Every structure is written in structure tokens, then in C-alpha cells.
Amino acid sequence: MSRFAPPDRSRAVALWLFGVAALVFAMVVVGGVTRLTGSGLSITEWKPLLGAIPPLSDADWRAAFDQYRQIPQYELVNAGMSLNEFKGIYWWEWAHRFLGRIIGVAFAVPFLVFLVIRRMPRRLIWRCVVLLGLGGLQGLIGWWMVASGLVDRVDVAPERLATHLGLALLIFMGLIWTGLEAWNGPEPSRSPQGWARGAALLLGAVFLQCLLGGLVAGAKAGFVYTDWPLMNGQVFPPVDWGQGAVAFLHDQGLVQFVHRVWAYALLLMGSLYALQAFRWRLAEGMGFWGYALAASLWLQAVLGVMTLIHAVPLSLGALHQAGAAAVLAIGTVNLWVVLRSQPRRFVSIRGGGL
Incomplete structure (x- = not known):
């Protein structure tokens, strides 16, 4: 060359x-x-x-x-x-x-x-x-x-x-x-396999949670309902529905509730993804990044709860935002690695090939 x-x-x-x-x-x-x-x-x-x-x-x-x-x-x-x-x-x-x-x-x-x-x-x-x-x-x-x-x-x-x-x-x-x-x-282009679709879905879910976090920050919703797992002793907080659809952007209680619920969904998705990665012993780093993503989601969730119950002090608030970006980075690398790995290149933990 x-x-x-x-x-x-x-x-x-x-x-x-x-x-x-x-x-x-x-x-x-x-x-x-x-x-x-x-x-x-x-x-x-x-x-x-x-x-x-x-x-x-x-x-x-x-x-x-x-x-x-x-x-x-x-x-x-x-x-x-x-x-x-x-x-x-x-x-x-x-x-x-x-x-x-x-x-x-x-x-x-x-x-x-x-x-x-x-x-x-x-x-x-x-x-x-x-x-x-x-x-x-x-x-x-x-x-x-x-x-x-x-x-x-x-x-x-x-x-x-x-x-x-x-x-x-x-x-x-x-x-x-x-x-x-x-x-x-x-690398040669490949058709997305099941793992790629799962990794992309998980990355999209993480990105959505970051946007929801932005709404929480903009509405200053982290300074209200600082108890957990309930919200002022209730599962669902009072909502000013008189705002119409804008309530999903501006109502502090509703914005925080949606952010919490999506965090629970993310933890479930990330944990299931890592469990499947362990079950099939994914090759070429796919398993490692799946575990790392699940672990980072759990750490970020714990940090989010700590930030909330302490009414968002500057140190924890900044750390929680940094954690969100870190989770997103891990999710990005995970999807890239999955797309680069040969499709169907993994074996069952029971020893049977696919």
C-alpha cells in the first residue's frame, strides 16, 4: 500500500x-x-x-x-x-x-x-x-x-x-x-442475529433511560419523593392530569415514577441478557461485555437510589450522571462486539453446540 x-x-x-x-x-x-x-x-x-x-x-x-x-x-x-x-x-x-x-x-x-x-x-x-x-x-x-x-x-x-x-x-x-x-x-457485513437484536434493544433501553433522567433533572423531580421503594408511602404518586400530555414531561411525581419503573425494566432486561450469555457461553468477548453491562446497570441503580434518598447532593448527582454515560458506553461496546462476532459462534453450557 x-x-x-x-x-x-x-x-x-x-x-x-x-x-x-x-x-x-x-x-x-x-x-x-x-x-x-x-x-x-x-x-x-x-x-x-x-x-x-x-x-x-x-x-x-x-x-x-x-x-x-x-x-x-x-x-x-x-x-x-x-x-x-x-x-x-x-x-x-x-x-x-x-x-x-x-x-x-x-x-x-x-x-x-x-x-x-x-x-x-x-x-x-x-x-x-x-x-x-x-x-x-x-x-x-x-x-x-x-x-x-x-x-x-x-x-x-x-x-x-x-x-x-x-x-x-x-x-x-x-x-x-x-x-x-x-x-x-x-469487517464483512452480516445479517443481525438474535443476540444483535437483543443487544440493540438493550442499548436503546439504556439510552431511553438517560433521556428520562434528563426529564427528571429538568423537572427537578429528584428533589421530591425521596423515599424508596414507595413514593411518599404510595406506589403511584398524585399527578396533575390537568396538564394533559405535558404531565409526562413536567409533572415531578409522574416523571420520577416513569424513571423508576423503566429502571426496574432495565435491570430485568440486563439480568436476563447476562444470564443467557452465561448459559450459552458466548465467544469473542460477547459474554464479558454482557456481564459488564448487567453489572453496571445494577451499580447504577444502587447509585440512583442512594442519590434519591439523600435528596440529590452534588457529589452523588454528578456521579449518577457519570454512571449513566458509563453504562451507555458499555452498552455501545457490547453491541459493537456482538455485531462483529460470527453468528451462532457459541455453545450451550450443557455442552451441546447450536
């Missing part, structure tokens, strides 16, 4: 993609901290370039503070906040946005370099272009989310927060998947 011909695989490209995925993981965690500290509305303007420069003088800080004092969150939640207290929430939101800018540069610049030196596997170019476009879209959605809390609300709309989180996690999954493709090279 010519040294100028694009390779079929590239470990350097894979490491770059995994590195950007790690930055996105950090972004998700910092975003969770930003939400828990009530910092998300502290910057009331969207300046993609100039916004990277924080206030540098006392006059700049007072101007930023004056803008914040004009929105409902200050008037109804933080009235009387000092300038120093404002700086505390400002820096979290600034760090969140600045990390987003770093991710954009960390992706775009190496991508262009790999293209110029022809070290980017040709089959992965379009995927990286899509990921780059989704990254730009994420910035727009982030501002769309923030804008929902600047006029008639004291916080952002839950559905917009869930959308923002969901797109970040899609990018995270895409980076991991593309990195695995770059590391291992191309």
Missing part, C-alpha cells in the same frame, strides 16, 4: 476519537454539575466566539451580573444574591461552554490533519463529518435550551434539557463506535 493511500484502519485515529469521547464524557458530567448548582442561566447571551472570554474587569462582572438580574430566576429564586455568589455560578456555566469549544477544536483540527495526510480510513470520513455536524448542532440546541429559561421560567424546559443531553450522548456513542471501527478495521 502506498504511504499516501488511506489505510483500512488507524490506531492513531482511534485514539483521537476515544480522546474526544473522554472529553464529551467530562462535558456530560460538568453539565450535570452546572444543572445541580443552578448555574445554567447565569450567562444570558450566546456568543460562540467572544463568549470564550470571561469578564476581565470589575465593570465586566457587574455588567454580566446586571444582565442576570433581569431574568426571572434571579427575581424569584436568587434575589439578593451577591456579586461573589454570582461569580460562583457563572464560572460553572462558563466552564461548561468553554469545554464545548475545546471539544469542537479537539475534533475539527485533528480531523482535518488526518484528511490532509491521508491517514483517515475512507469509510469513516462521512461518519466523522456527521459527528462534526452534530457537534455544531449541539451548540445551537444548548442555546435553545438556555433561552427557554430566560423569559417565563426560572429554569430550562425539561424536554429541551433532555434533548440537549440526548444529543450529547448520541455524539458520545458515535465517537466510541467510530473509534472501535478505526482501531479494528473493516
